Amino acid sequence: MNDMKANCREAEEILRMFDRKIKKSLKNTNYQEQEDLEQEIKLKIIEKIFTVKFSDPPSFWCFFKLSNINKT
Template identity: 50%
Template sequence: MENQILYEVENQDLERLLEIFRPAIKKSLINTRMQEREDLEQEISMKILEKLSYLQEIRTPDFFEFIEHHVD
């Protein structure tokens, strides 16, 4: 599906987002000891949830803005 992450962020679908990023999250867990990994996973989910509305508000340039802005 095209622009899937954007789609999930717009729908505020945390579950789906976490599912998509699951491999990346699992990989980041090796930073910490075995006993704390579950807590870390929770913490990461929380962080993403906190950022969701901010992520929705991010404004990106459109095609001509992008192309004109970068031409000098």
């Protein structure tokens, strides 16, 4: 339940953040379709936020060669 709420808030935030980008991408289609496209994009984003699971990120430390530092 809490997760759901967090997702909703996140979706709102993301839609606000990407508003300009969405508006810009509308130019990819002709004028009559733009309103429809805007709605479709927003729906898609919301859908993806709720469904897509991002793969587990790597650990921060695996990027660094730490052994040398620890020795000193």
